[in-house]
Amino acid sequence: MKELFSAEGVFVRYSEKEVEIRPGDKLVHRSEEPTELWWKLKEAVKGRKVRVVVYEVEE
Numbered sequence: 001m002k003e004l005f006s007a008e009g010v011f012v013r014y015s016e017k018e019v020e021i022r023p024g025d026k027l028v029h030r031s032e033e034p035t036e037l038w039w040k041l042k043e044a045v046k047g048r049k050v051r052v053v054v055y056e057v058e059e
Contacts, residue, residue, distance in 0.1 A: 001051075005044035008057060009037045 013033040020026050045052075 004048065004050065005041055007037055007040065010035055011038040011041065 011034070013031075013035060015031045017029045017031075018026050019029055
């Protein structure tokens with residue numbers, strides 16, 4: 001095995017926003033936005049058989 005990609009950071013930005021559509025009725029809008037890091041990973045592994053291991057980095 002050889003290393004194809006190594007990086008640390010946020011791959012996808014995620015947000016939730018609660019919106020009141022009428023009095024008493026609320027709806028949650030969820031949004032996911034890939035970052036530049038995501039696109040770099042995608043290009044590095046495109047068309048290859050890979051094993052992905054993800055660790056959470058403590059802040």
